[in-house]
Every structure is written in C-alpha cells, then in structure tokens.
Amino acid sequence: MRSVDHACPACGGAGMSVFYEVRNVPVNSVLLVRSREEALNFQRGDLILAVCPRCGFISNIAFDEALTQYTAAYEATQGYSPTFNKFHRALAQDLIDRYDLHGKDVIEIGCDKGDFITMLAEMGENRGVGFDPAYVPGRHPSPAAERLTFIPDFYSEKYTDYHADFICCKMTLEHIPDVGDFIATVRRSIGDQTDTVVFFQIPNARYVLCDVAFWDIYYEHCSYFTKGSLARLFRVNGFDVRDLWTAYDDQYLMIEARPNGAGELGSRGAGETSVAGEESATETLEMVEYFVKHYEARRNEWRAELARMKAMGQKVVLWGGGSKGVAFLTTLGQTLDDIAYAVDINPIKTGTFMAGTGQEIVAPTFLTEYQPDVVIIMNPVYRAEVTADLAAMDLAPEIRTL
Numbered sequence: 001m002r003s004v005d006h007a008c009p010a011c012g013g014a015g016m017s018v019f020y021e022v023r024n025v026p027v028n029s030v031l032l033v034r035s036r037e038e039a040l041n042f043q044r045g046d047l048i049l050a051v052c053p054r055c056g057f058i059s060n061i062a063f064d065e066a067l068t069q070y071t072a073a074y075e076a077t078q079g080y081s082p083t084f085n086k087f088h089r090a091l092a093q094d095l096i097d098r099y100d101l102h103g104k105d106v107i108e109i110g111c112d113k114g115d116f117i118t119m120l121a122e123m124g125e126n127r128g129v130g131f132d133p134a135y136v137p138g139r140h141p142s143p144a145a146e147r148l149t150f151i152p153d154f155y156s157e158k159y160t161d162y163h164a165d166f167i168c169c170k171m172t173l174e175h176i177p178d179v180g181d182f183i184a185t186v187r188r189s190i191g192d193q194t195d196t197v198v199f200f201q202i203p204n205a206r207y208v209l210c211d212v213a214f215w216d217i218y219y220e221h222c223s224y225f226t227k228g229s230l231a232r233l234f235r236v237n238g239f240d241v242r243d244l245w246t247a248y249d250d251q252y253l254m255i256e257a258r259p260n261g262a263g264e265l266g267s268r269g270a271g272e273t274s275v276a277g278e279e280s281a282t283e284t285l286e287m288v289e290y291f292v293k294h295y296e297a298r299r300n301e302w303r304a305e306l307a308r309m310k311a312m313g314q315k316v317v318l319w320g321g322g323s324k325g326v327a328f329l330t331t332l333g334q335t336l337d338d339i340a341y342a343v344d345i346n347p348i349k350t351g352t353f354m355a356g357t358g359q360e361i362v363a364p365t366f367l368t369e370y371q372p373d374v375v376i377i378m379n380p381v382y383r384a385e386v387t388a389d390l391a392a393m394d395l396a397p398e399i400r401t402l
C-alpha cells in the first residue's frame with residue numbers, strides 16, 4: 001500500500017493508502033448501450049481504491065463525477081428477478097413493521113424507477129416522495145399513485161421543505177464521492193424534525209474484501225463502507241446510530257440512524273458507544289490487507305479457468321448483464337473471443353451490449369438456440385433461480401457462480 005496526499009471524503013483525515021488499481025474501466029456499466037461499437041469505445045476511467053487509516057472509509061480517489069451519467073438510460077433495476085423481489089418486499093414489510101409506517105410521509109433518496117417507494121406507499125398506505133435523476137415516469141402503475149410524487153433530481157437542501165417521518169436511501173451512497181458532504185446535507189435537510197427515522201442500504205465492503213470479490217468493484221461505486229466506517233460517518237454528521245445489520249447473504253449493509261440535536265450538527269458522536277459488529281479502522285485495514293494478499297491469485301484462478309474452458313471449445317455465457325458482469329469481464333480482460341454473450345432477464349436490456357467488452361446481452365430464451373456448455377452466474381444469490389430457469393428450458397449446462 002502506498003500513502004497518498006488525499007483527504008478522506010468521510011472524516012477529512014489526511015493520508016489515505018492506495019491498495020487496489022485497475023486502469024481504463026468503463027465509467028458506467030448499466031447504461032443501455034445500443035451498439036457493439038459504442039460498447040467497445042465506451043468512455044473509460046481509473047479505479048484507484050484507497051483506505052482511510054483513521055475511519056476505515058474506502059474511496060476511488062481517481063473518480064471523476066463528471067464522467068458518470070444518471071439519466072433515463074440508466075438501467076439498474078433487479079426487479080425482474082423473483083429472488084430479488086422477494087427480498088425487496090420482505091424489506092419493505094420489515095421497515096413498515098419496525099417503524100410503524102402507516103399513513104406516514106416517506107422520502108426515498110435515489111429511488112431509481114420507483115419500485116421501493118411504491119411498495120412502501122402501497123403496503124403501508126404511506127405518502128411518498130421519490131428523488132432520482134434517472135426516474136422514468138409510468139414504469140409502475142400503482143393504486144397508490146395519487147400518494148406518490150417523483151422528482152427527477154438529486155436530493156438536496158433545495159428540498160428541505162419536504163417533511164418526512166422516514167427517509168430511506170438504498171444503493172445510492174456508494175455512488176457519491178463526497179460522502180461527508182452528502183450526509184451533512186441530509187442532516188441539514190432534516191432540520192429540527194428529530195423524530196425522523198433514517199435508513200440507508202449499501203453494498204457491504206466486508207463481503208467485497210473478505211470474499212475477494214473484485215467483480216464488485218467498479219467505476220460507479222466510488223465509495224465503500226464497512227459497518228464501522230458507515231456508523232462513524234453518520235455520527236460525525238449529527239446522527240445517533242441505532243442499528244446496523246446485513247442482508248442478502250451479507251452482501252448488503254443497512255443502518256438505522258436518528259438525527260440528534262435540534263438541527264445543529266449535534267454531539268458529533270462524542271462518547272457514544274458503538275453498535276454491535278462495528279469494525280474499528282484497524283480491523284478494516286486488516287480486511288484490506290487480506291484482499292490485497294489474495295486478489296491477484298483470485299483473478300489468476302478465474303483467468304486459468306476461462307482459458308481452460310476456451311481450450312476445450314466450451315461455450316461460456318455470463319448470467320447477469322449488469323455491473324458485476326462488466327467488472328468481471330474488464331478486470332479479467334475477457335474479449336468477445338472468450339465469452340460471446342451475457343444473459344439478462346430484464347427485457348429492456350435485450351439487444352444492448354456490455355460496456356467495455358462488447359458482449360451482446362441476450363434474453364434467457366436465446367440459450368435454447370445457443371446451447372451453452374457453461375453458465376457463470378454473476379451473483380451466487382441467484383443460483384437456485386437461474387438453475388430453475390435453465391431446467392425449464394431443458395438446458396443443463398455446467399453452472400458456476402462468482
């Protein structure tokens with residue numbers, strides 16, 4: 001690891017340590033790319049991950065916000081997967097039960113196409129306001145439509161007037177480079193409504209580091225947290241941390257926080273005790289060291305496996321045409337010669353292309369014609385679902401998961 005002169009975006013501490021670099025990766029892996037040429041010539045940027053020795057926050061210090069696009073062509077929904085929908089509905093019900101969300105005002109920051117806030121509105125008779133520049137109107141016709149408002153913009157102090165009993169923000173914070181500024185903005189926007197419950201969900205860096213999941217590191221994700229670094233970020237910005245937990249096979253990290261003080265940047269965490277499971281900065285550094293020690297071997301294992309399959313003339317497809325797939329292919333330098341297709345169950349992605357490496361994204365039914373020998377599933381959580389989908393098409397390829 002090398003120390004760099006870069007202030008930590010979470011705690012402001014100096015001297016982050018660089019531990020992982022991948023150059024020239026596509027700057028976006030879920031935009032709909034309409035041609036192979038466009039995919040192969042996709043704008044690129046660098047991944048230079050650094051960890052803060054003071055708070056344990058991990059940041060891509062080469063991230064350039066100007067290169068990211070969160071427009072209507074941003075297609076990251078997992079809502080076509082029954083496995084994901086089951087999780088998503090259970091999460092909505094859990095939050096409704098935990099915080100008694102019935103007839104309440106709910107804000108979702110980064111609501112994507114509105115799936116989740118629509119569920120909260122429908123399942124708890126709540127009123128919802130969703131913020132997202134990538135919002136597409138009309139994707140989800142809902143009986144709760146008259147209680148839902150969508151604002152195609154980033155959430156900011158411009159919207160302080162919107163009252164909320166509950167603020168949720170899922171899979172968004174990891175896309176924001178200046179996380180300290182962002183959480184401070186959320187806190188200021190809440191003002192003196194100190195009974196507001198704040199819930200965030202993000203990828204769990206412990207899973208990425210300890211599973212050496214290099215395919216979970218990609219350009220749009222510029223910020224990575226463990227329980228400990230996430231809790232510390234909220235505390236220094238005027239929140240009390242009430243709970244921290246993981247879900248989805250430990251891939252997701254959740255936090256419940258409550259604003260403290262009366263619209264001031266409260267106690268700044270002085271003397272507050274930590275919640276169970278919070279890693280210290282030192283423990284996070286140990287996880288980073290573990291990742292550094294093993295990622296080269298992990299990548300080489302996959303390269304060798306894919307080379308072996310190719311040498312045997314096996315047809316290999318990826319299952320999952322999203323970020324993990326793009327990161328897997330670009331990090332391993334897989335070309336169209338190596339793997340020709342990626343499958344995705346989202347019909348909006350059919351006929352589009354993987355950014356960077358140019359594989360066509362096909363619908364599952366394409367496989368009945370293509371007859372793959374090996375299917376590599378980009379997330380182990382979907383193994384049962386994908387296995388059943390393949391069996392339903394009378395296909396029995398070798399199934400691998402990352």
Ligand SMILES: [Zn+2]
Pocket residue numbers: 008009010011012013052053054055056057
């Ligand atoms: Zn820090």
